[in-house]
Amino acid sequence: MNLIAVEEMLFTIAFVLYIAASLSFFAFLASSKARAGQMGVYAALAGFFIHTLAMGARILESGRLPFSNQYEFANSFTWGIVLCYLAIHFYYRFTAVGAFVMPLAFLMMGYASLLPRHVRPLMPALQSRWLTVHVGTAVLSYGAFAVAAGLSLIYLISGRKEGAHKKRLLPDLDACDFLSYRIIAFGYLMLTLVIVTGAIWARSAWSRYWGWDPKETWSLITWIIYSAYLHLRFNRGWKGKPAAWFSVIGFIAVIFTFIGVNTLLPGIHSYR
Incomplete structure (x- = not known):
């Protein structure tokens, strides 16, 4: 075998x-x-x-x-x-x-x-030492955002059924909210590294740092969504349901960046 x-x-x-x-x-x-x-x-x-x-x-x-x-x-x-x-x-x-x-x-x-x-075999554009860092940080970032979205869904569901949940199987609402925020902060750091290393890699592969390829554009959109989440959390004290919805929307953007862009908006990042 x-x-x-x-x-x-x-x-x-x-x-x-x-x-x-x-x-x-x-x-x-x-x-x-x-x-x-x-x-x-x-x-x-x-x-x-x-x-x-x-x-x-x-x-x-x-x-x-x-x-x-x-x-x-x-x-x-x-x-x-x-x-x-x-x-x-x-x-x-x-x-x-x-x-x-x-x-x-x-x-x-x-x-x-x-x-x-x-x-x-790796195509020439992928034959770079930046591949491991760029994609490895993307894996950690997307994984973190997935878990944060799961915690946010718990918050939204548990908030609706607070009175009916006698045994409290779901985690405490405040714990879900805070933990989701901490995980998003980690995922945001990793996503920032994804974009920065991608730009450095693009300079050596295609002689430019940024080209507004669909994958690049949607990665930036996702980064902006989570930037807004963290900004509103720090400066406006956003917690609870608004923050939970922001987390879910951010993860939808992650999924579209990964699957939707490759399917509907193929570009130079579409490696099948």
Whole structure:
């Protein structure tokens, strides 16, 4: 069995485990049984381990990090989402967050499964030392924004059902609000590095720092949305529902920047 076959097998196992984790977290919210939540965490952790092995097999097969095309980035994006979720879970023990984040992970992995998986040599524009930093920070940034959006959804849903939630399965509203803000601040820093390193890379690849390519433009739009979020939080004291909606809108912009731009507005950043 070659490494590509190994990768595909491990990818499928991880995908199934992510689905199982999502279903377990939904069962936890529906039944209030701690056992279901634990099973969700175990499935997410096992899926992440298997997923990491799958990415390792691709690295060994290609001789580079898996950042060169739409499939590889979608795969890495999923990995980043689960990494950020697990870090938050084991630090804060917010089990219910998995019900709002793990579905994003398996949906992104499902999208990756529909894309061509061929291992191809890097095109000249991608043969740069900036590839690892630029795309690696994008993976961390997008993963952080996904978890922040999940926490914001919890805030919006929990806020509507505050009186009906007797067992308080969902985290405290103030904790969701503050944690979402902290994660967005981290994601914003990473996104800033994405744009800066991308500009430096563009100068060496295309002899200009900025060209208003659709991907560049929408990355800037996303950065502006999160800049507005942080500005309003610092200077106007925005919290609660307005901040939560801003977080969700920001993540919608992230998804459009990644999937929508490649599908509807292809440009020089469309690597399939």
